[in-house]
Amino acid sequence: MTTVIRYAEWSIGADRSENAPPPIRQVECVNCGERSETCTSQLGPDSWALRHAGLSGHGAYREIVTAYLRVTPAPGNPLYPQAEPFPTRPSYIPRPAPTRHSRRPA
Numbered sequence: 865m866t867t868v869i870r871y872a873e874w875s876i877g878a879d880r881s882e883n884a885p886p887p888i889r890q891v892e893c894v895n896c897g898e899r900s901e902t903c904t905s906q907l908g909p910d911s912w913a914l915r916h917a918g919l920s921g922h923g924a925y926r927e928i929v930t931a932y933l934r935v936t937p938a939p940g941n942p943l944y945p946q947a948e949p950f951p952t953r954p955s956y957i958p959r960p961a962p963t964r965h966s967r968r969p970a
């Protein structure tokens with residue numbers, strides 16, 4: 865019996881390919897567990913937290929970010945020159961929920 869163990873360099877980082885989906889953000893109130901809608905911009909979840917704080921007095925939040933990563937062959941890996949682009953949107957990646965932004969008058 866022969867065992868071959870092959871070592872190759874790979875790298876991982878933010879997926880910056882043309883078709884990569886943007887990060888999806890959401891804010892959760894640490895006090896009551898309520899959450900903002902998911903959004904691909906920072907403005908929506910932040911605005912929700914500001915409104916929620918104003919209405920509830922809750923001041924502690926955590927941000928939940930789903931960011932897409934890409935693993936590619938690193939220099940020295942025999943597959944390095946053959947790196948393929950990230951698929952447009954694999955079926956396992958849900959589409960972000962539509963967001964609604966509203967502002968209070970100043």
Ligand SMILES: [Zn+2]
Pocket residue numbers: 893894895896897898916920922
């Ligand atoms: Zn709350």
